[in-house]
Amino acid sequence: MPSHPEPTGLAIGIDLGGTRIKAALVDRADGHLLQRALRPTEDGDWQDGEPRFVHHVAELVAELESASGQTGLPVGLAAPGLAAPAGNAITWMPGRMHGLEGLDWSACLQRPVRVVNDAQAALLAEVAFGAARGLGDVFLITLGTGVGGAVWSGGRLLTGARGRGGHLGHISLDWQGPQDVFHTPGSLEFLLGNQTLSARTEGRFASTLDLLAAVRAGVPKALALWGQSMRVLAVGLSSLINVLDPELILLGGGISEGAGEDLLIPLQSELDACEWRPGGHAVPVQLATAGEWAGAQGAAWQA
Amino acid sequence: MPSHPEPTGLAIGIDLGGTRIKAALVDRADGHLLQRALRPTEDGDWQDGEPRFVHHVAELVAELESASGQTGLPVGLAAPGLAAPAGNAITWMPGRMHGLEGLDWSACLQRPVRVVNDAQAALLAEVAFGAARGLGDVFLITLGTGVGGAVWSGGRLLTGARGRGGHLGHISLDWQGPQDVFHTPGSLEFLLGNQTLSARTEGRFASTLDLLAAVRAGVPKALALWGQSMRVLAVGLSSLINVLDPELILLGGGISEGAGEDLLIPLQSELDACEWRPGGHAVPVQLATAGEWAGAQGAAWQA
Numbered sequence: 001m002p003s004h005p006e007p008t009g010l011a012i013g014i015d016l017g018g019t020r021i022k023a024a025l026v027d028r029a030d031g032h033l034l035q036r037a038l039r040p041t042e043d044g045d046w047q048d049g050e051p052r053f054v055h056h057v058a059e060l061v062a063e064l065e066s067a068s069g070q071t072g073l074p075v076g077l078a079a080p081g082l083a084a085p086a087g088n089a090i091t092w093m094p095g096r097m098h099g100l101e102g103l104d105w106s107a108c109l110q111r112p113v114r115v116v117n118d119a120q121a122a123l124l125a126e127v128a129f130g131a132a133r134g135l136g137d138v139f140l141i142t143l144g145t146g147v148g149g150a151v152w153s154g155g156r157l158l159t160g161a162r163g164r165g166g167h168l169g170h171i172s173l174d175w176q177g178p179q180d181v182f183h184t185p186g187s188l189e190f191l192l193g194n195q196t197l198s199a200r201t202e203g204r205f206a207s208t209l210d211l212l213a214a215v216r217a218g219v220p221k222a223l224a225l226w227g228q229s230m231r232v233l234a235v236g237l238s239s240l241i242n243v244l245d246p247e248l249i250l251l252g253g254g255i256s257e258g259a260g261e262d263l264l265i266p267l268q269s270e271l272d273a274c275e276w277r278p279g280g281h282a283v284p285v286q287l288a289t290a291g292e293w294a295g296a297q298g299a300a301w302q303a
Numbered sequence: 304m305p306s307h308p309e310p311t312g313l314a315i316g317i318d319l320g321g322t323r324i325k326a327a328l329v330d331r332a333d334g335h336l337l338q339r340a341l342r343p344t345e346d347g348d349w350q351d352g353e354p355r356f357v358h359h360v361a362e363l364v365a366e367l368e369s370a371s372g373q374t375g376l377p378v379g380l381a382a383p384g385l386a387a388p389a390g391n392a393i394t395w396m397p398g399r400m401h402g403l404e405g406l407d408w409s410a411c412l413q414r415p416v417r418v419v420n421d422a423q424a425a426l427l428a429e430v431a432f433g434a435a436r437g438l439g440d441v442f443l444i445t446l447g448t449g450v451g452g453a454v455w456s457g458g459r460l461l462t463g464a465r466g467r468g469g470h471l472g473h474i475s476l477d478w479q480g481p482q483d484v485f486h487t488p489g490s491l492e493f494l495l496g497n498q499t500l501s502a503r504t505e506g507r508f509a510s511t512l513d514l515l516a517a518v519r520a521g522v523p524k525a526l527a528l529w530g531q532s533m534r535v536l537a538v539g540l541s542s543l544i545n546v547l548d549p550e551l552i553l554l555g556g557g558i559s560e561g562a563g564e565d566l567l568i569p570l571q572s573e574l575d576a577c578e579w580r581p582g583g584h585a586v587p588v589q590l591a592t593a594g595e596w597a598g599a600q601g602a603a604w605q606a
Binding site: 082091092136137151153154156158159160161162163164165166167168170171172173174175176179182183184185191231232235236238239240241242243244245246247273274275276278279281 | 385394395439440454456457459461462463464465466467468469470471473474475476477478479482485486487488494534535538539541542543544545546547548549550576577578579581582584
């Protein structure tokens with residue numbers, strides 16, 4: 001059971017993404033979204049010396065608070081990059097989301113704001129309201145353009161010292177392999193991510209969903225490549241099981257959602273070969289259940 | 304800072320190893336060993352229907368308590384295998400330490416006993432009294448016959464759901480490699496451990512300390528192999544940094560102790576190539592400082 005006290009009452013959750021800002025008024029008793037609102041992020045645009053998304057977020061908070069009939073609601077914000085543990089800023093996010101790095105959201109919104117990394121927020125939604133409800137140890141891996149993740153350990157978010165904890169796509173599974181964006185050789189992200197698929201297959205498959213369509217059509221090259229991906233993922237999960245010892249593993253992101261059983265079934269048989277199972281116990285692996293509003297839900301929950 | 308309340312006063316720490324039982328009366332204010340005592344483990348021998356080591360441990364506790372002039376001192380016990388989180392038993396230890404698995408130490412010693420895994424106990428000694436004193440996030444890797452480890456995360460021991468957390472030697476760095484004892488393909492333990500060295504070098508080096516002597520003598524084959532080992536270790540540490548985000552990494556075990564700077568210096572230059580350093584910050588890597596009584600010290604601290 002989580003040692004984290006269960007938050008209650010209404011809160012506002014903001015999911016600040018690269019293209020859209022999702023905002024929701026969340027009932028933290030059950031995760032219910034009482035009201036939702038969207039704005040474009042307009043990354044790179046500025047207004048009155050601040051990134052335009054700051055103004056959008058402030059407007060969204062005012063709008064949702066007005067709809068709630070309450071004032072001073074807690075606000076949580078999820079964003080890409082590294083979030084200062086239990087803090088109010090993203091401390092590291094180079095290259096995009098211009099102006100986000102170091103921005104003090106409590107000052108921007110003139111109230112205490114808790115900021116969390118977007119993958120961590122998605123996991124919090126699963127722990128609070130979704131497939132991992134009530135569990136003490138669980139991790140989430142998201143398979144999409146890149147491979148992301150977050151860890152819930154001993155009833156708390158594993159942030160690490162600087163908020164970097166849970167970057168599960170950046171473990172090496174091939175110490176002699178090419179380095180990824182964080183310099184990790186042969187990382188899970190490099191071996192599995194959408195980003196590298198075209199290069200890995202000499203242009204034969206443009207995306208993992210293309211590859212999956214070919215798998216379902218029984219194309220031999222696609223079947224071989226998919227089987228290899230399942231092996232790589234199983235070895236990565238086995239490594240992480242030995243480090244984190246979870247009760248449950250959740251798979252999220254577009255690839256997991258698109259593949260469903262075509263991922264879970266072969267993955268399970270690869271895990272049968274490489275997972276350490278003391279006393280015969282296998283760690284269950286499931287698809288994440290919280291949908292595209294998970295970031296806002298998780299952000300609201302931890303606010 | 305650890306959220307763990309600092310234990311105080313005297314406690315008895317027992318380190319139940321494969322060949323010897325080390326027991327100490329520990330002042331938990333500073334880790335000072337006020338009295339030490341040893342017995343052989345005599346694994347496989349039985350007395351009155353119990354493993355003989357149970358009788359030895361009971362005698363050691365009585366002896367140290369009598370020396371302390373106090374009664375009812377807290378007792379902590381460190382042993383190989385998986386320890387039930389915050390429990391009083393090793394729940395999984397196949398193949399050796401006969402009779403240890405499932406043994407209820409609180410019943411054996413007729414008082415509350417906290418049981419912890421031996422690598423975890425060694426890390427607790429570092430956090431309580433050693434190189435990691437006062438830190439919130441740190442992990443220890445022990446390089447020896449095998450490769451072990453333990454994780455301190457957010458001011459607490461990362462046990463995971465079943466006490467398996469921190470088995471850092473069993474992460475894969477080569478998803479196509481041979482499987483180790485826990486089925487992990489190409490694990491850090493397989494690639495670095497003493498156990499596999501002779502096979503890995505076709506009998507040329509019987510132990511890592513032999514290899515190290517050849518490195519110091521400038522033997523080219525030894526230098527190449529040592530360089531490769533440093534690369535493997537750096538990639539493994541980089542993976543774990545991305546998952547756990549520590550403030551400090553400690554290296555323990557016989558290989559680390561024997562190699563010293565011959566390990567730390569080349570390892571650091573390999574880390575320069577593969578460690579993710581947001582904001583330019585590198586995680587410091589040091590040798591563990593708690594010596595061969597660390598297990599008893601750490602066990603006493605968490606009692």
